[in-house]
Amino acid sequence: MIxxxxxxxxxxxxxTITYSLYRRMFFKKKWDPRGKHCYVTGGSAGAxxxxxxxxxxxxxxxxIVARNQERLDTALKELETVRxxxxxxxxxxxxxxxxxxxxxEALEAACQAHxxxxxxxxxxVAGTSRPGHFVEQSxxxxxxxxxxxxxxxxxxxxxxxxxxxxxxxxxxxxxxSSVLGYMSIVGYSTxxxxxxxxxxLAETLQSELMLYxxxxxxxxxxxxxxxxxxxxxxxxxxxxxxxxxxDGGAQPDAVAQxxxxxxxxxxxxxxxxxxxxxxxxxTRxxxxxxxxxxxSIYELIGRVSTDxxxxxxxxxxVDDMFQIALPxxxxxxxxxxxxxxxEHRQYLRDKGLIA
Amino acid sequence: MFFKKKWDPRGKHCYVTGGSAGAxxxxxxxxxxxxxxxxIVARNQERLDTALKELETVRxxxxxxxxxxxxxxxxxxxxxEALEAACQAHxxxxxxxxxxVAGTSRPGHFVEQSxxxxxxxxxxxxxxxxxxxxxxxxxxxxxxxxxxxxxxSSVLGYMSIVGYSTxxxxxxxxxxLAETLQSELMLYxxxxxxxxxxxxxxxxxxxxxxxxxxxxxxxxxxDGGAQPDAVAQxxxxxxxxxxxSIYELIGRIALPxxxxxxxxxxxxxxxEHRQYLRDKGLIA
Numbered sequence: 252m253i254x255x256x257x258x259x260x261x262x263x264x265x266x267t268i269t270y271s272l273y274r275r276m277f278f279k280k281k282w283d284p285r286g287k288h289c290y291v292t293g294g295s296a297g298a299x300x301x302x303x304x305x306x307x308x309x310x311x312x313x314x315i316v317a318r319n320q321e322r323l324d325t326a327l328k329e330l331e332t333v334r335x336x337x338x339x340x341x342x343x344x345x346x347x348x349x350x351x352x353x354x355x356e357a358l359e360a361a362c363q364a365h366x367x368x369x370x371x372x373x374x375x376v377a378g379t380s381r382p383g384h385f386v387e388q389s390x391x392x393x394x395x396x397x398x399x400x401x402x403x404x405x406x407x408x409x410x411x412x413x414x415x416x417x418x419x420x421x422x423x424x425x426x427x428s429s430v431l432g433y434m435s436i437v438g439y440s441t442x443x444x445x446x447x448x449x450x451x452l453a454e455t456l457q458s459e460l461m462l463y464x465x466x467x468x469x470x471x472x473x474x475x476x477x478x479x480x481x482x483x484x485x486x487x488x489x490x491x492x493x494x495x496x497x498d499g500g501a502q503p504d505a506v507a508q509x510x511x512x513x514x515x516x517x518x519x520x521x522x523x524x525x526x527x528x529x530x531x532x533x534t535r536x537x538x539x540x541x542x543x544x545x546x547s548i549y550e551l552i553g554r555v556s557t558d559x560x561x562x563x564x565x566x567x568x569v570d571d572m573f574q575i576a577l578p579x580x581x582x583x584x585x586x587x588x589x590x591x592x593x594e595h596r597q598y599l600r601d602k603g604l605i606a
Numbered sequence: 607m608f609f610k611k612k613w614d615p616r617g618k619h620c621y622v623t624g625g626s627a628g629a630x631x632x633x634x635x636x637x638x639x640x641x642x643x644x645x646i647v648a649r650n651q652e653r654l655d656t657a658l659k660e661l662e663t664v665r666x667x668x669x670x671x672x673x674x675x676x677x678x679x680x681x682x683x684x685x686x687e688a689l690e691a692a693c694q695a696h697x698x699x700x701x702x703x704x705x706x707v708a709g710t711s712r713p714g715h716f717v718e719q720s721x722x723x724x725x726x727x728x729x730x731x732x733x734x735x736x737x738x739x740x741x742x743x744x745x746x747x748x749x750x751x752x753x754x755x756x757x758x759s760s761v762l763g764y765m766s767i768v769g770y771s772t773x774x775x776x777x778x779x780x781x782x783l784a785e786t787l788q789s790e791l792m793l794y795x796x797x798x799x800x801x802x803x804x805x806x807x808x809x810x811x812x813x814x815x816x817x818x819x820x821x822x823x824x825x826x827x828x829d830g831g832a833q834p835d836a837v838a839q840x841x842x843x844x845x846x847x848x849x850x851s852i853y854e855l856i857g858r859i860a861l862p863x864x865x866x867x868x869x870x871x872x873x874x875x876x877x878e879h880r881q882y883l884r885d886k887g888l889i890a
Contacts, residue, residue: 447782
């Protein structure tokens with residue numbers, strides 16, 4: 252009985268791999284950055300800089316935007332080290348894009364080096380994570396969280412769309428959300444809402460921008476080992492660190508490659524490793540999928556491992572070569588939180604939040 | 607079916623924001639009918655007075671405490687004051703359940719939005735519930751009180767289509783906050799719920815349709831909606847595990863077709879929309 256199930260699963264998997272290779276090879280034309288103007292916010296460090304570097308390596312013209320001139324200068328030097336041809340236009344712009352006019356001015360500046368033409372692709376990578384316990388938040392900190400996760404990308408999107416529609420230009424916009432835009436856990440009340448909001452905007456625009464032939468993509472990275480990660484861990488609650496202790500993370504270069512691959516393949520939701528795929532598969536609902544067969548498998552795996560009231564089913568994990576049975580991830584997370592209650596109560600007493 | 611003990615509103619203090627009209631009033635009425643003590647919160651005193659009269663018509667017992675409070679809950683301190691006022695009628699005790707139903711929908715084309723309109727959209731979908739949640743949690747943790755908080759998102763917090771760039775982000779954000787708190791509030795034994803209604807035939811629906819883009823109306827023309835009372839009943843009831851598996855299966859097969867149909871409607875509208883933009887001076 253088990254042998255039959257495994258055999259069936261293997262066959263399904265083999266058929267899926269064959270089908271997706273077939274589809275990839277004969278039907279989807281990959282988007283090529285070579286010779287295209289790519290605009291990257293948050294482009295002076297971390298994932299943004301890694302994406303910019305990768306694009307330069309692939310022959311694109313690249314404009315990076317950030318606030319700090321010094322960091323931009325350093326970043327520009329790094330981009331120059333991977334220049335492929337003297338024809339590439341590689342520039343850095345110091346602007347604060349935390350409001351609609353700043354974002355529009357930054358875009359305008361980048362267009363000027365290209366005869367006023369809109370970029371072919373815009374990557375909105377600006378963002379910061381400052382986790383903490385909800386009970387310790389204030390109006391100020393929650394608003395700041397939304398600024399640093401959502402508005403920092405929404406204003407750039409508004410500037411991009413208004414300009415592209417005015418110029419009747421085609422092109423791509425790429426949002427960067429987070430796995431915490433698919434689900435959330437303790438500690439992310441300053442972060443998850445904004446990452447979910449980014450997804451809400453991307454979902455709206457994926458539909459709406461069909462009116463103008465503008466493509467929308469949105470990437471959902473997990474932990475990225477970047478300068479932002481250091482900032483994040485300064486305020487992260489103890490119980491959150493505990494839940495995450497067995498998680499891996501990725502280097503910015505790997506994240507950049509994953510995101511660019513998704514853009515090149517024309518994927519709407521972009522995830523680049525097995526676990527992220529599972530979250531995408533189990534939560535994307537009616538959003539366009541990337542590959543029907545693979546997504547069905549990810550979704551099935553996700554439903555088993557994230558719904559703590561389900562019965563264990565044996566599964567075959569494609570990417571990691573035949574592991575059996577994903578854990579009740581959600582149940583485990585919930586238990587960790589509950590087990591932390593007592594220690595947390597002491598923490599609240601020490602902070603004077605309770606008697 | 608066999609293990610979940612149903613939560614009974616009878617004798618419990620329930621707090622409802624946006625409680626003077628639409629779904630909020632319907633939820634408040636249903637709770638009064640089920641024997642709860644109910645506090646409704648909204649801005650407009652006149653509408654609160656009318657709502658209170660309506661709640662009184664379904665009073666079950668003279669012991670029920672039914673009150674209305676006029677507060678603006680669009681910032682953290684306003685939300686905290688409103689909650690404080692409602693607690694005073696109950697010896698300073700926190701409500702047993704808080705329903706955050708305040709919210710407004712003002713759809714429109716993204717290309718016509720501004721910093722102001724997008725920020726307003728977030729205020730009217732997300733912040734109007736987040737401040738109440740913050741006030742609720744801070745107070746319940748301080749008092750070491752157990753209880754429930756109920757967010758109201760929208761089907762547009764599950765997915766989105768053309769026209770909702772002022773609305774969907776906030777409804778998704780509400781879901782993000784609920785997801786975080788569902789996990790985090792296990793530290794305090796506070797339950798979190800979040801409802802995802804579709805179209806509600808309420809005063810808010812009239813406001814919504816004033817600005818809704820033509821293509822959005824077209825996509826929605828075959829949609830049904832629900833009366834506020836039906837929505838209230840659905841929210842109070844919640845879901846069933848077995849049905850969920852069936853819904854998911856149906857969704858997996860049917861949703862891609864639905865999506866394709868929506869996408870085609872949008873693309874077919876491009877030409878007409880271009881004329882609309884010319885008329886508005888947004889393109890040449």
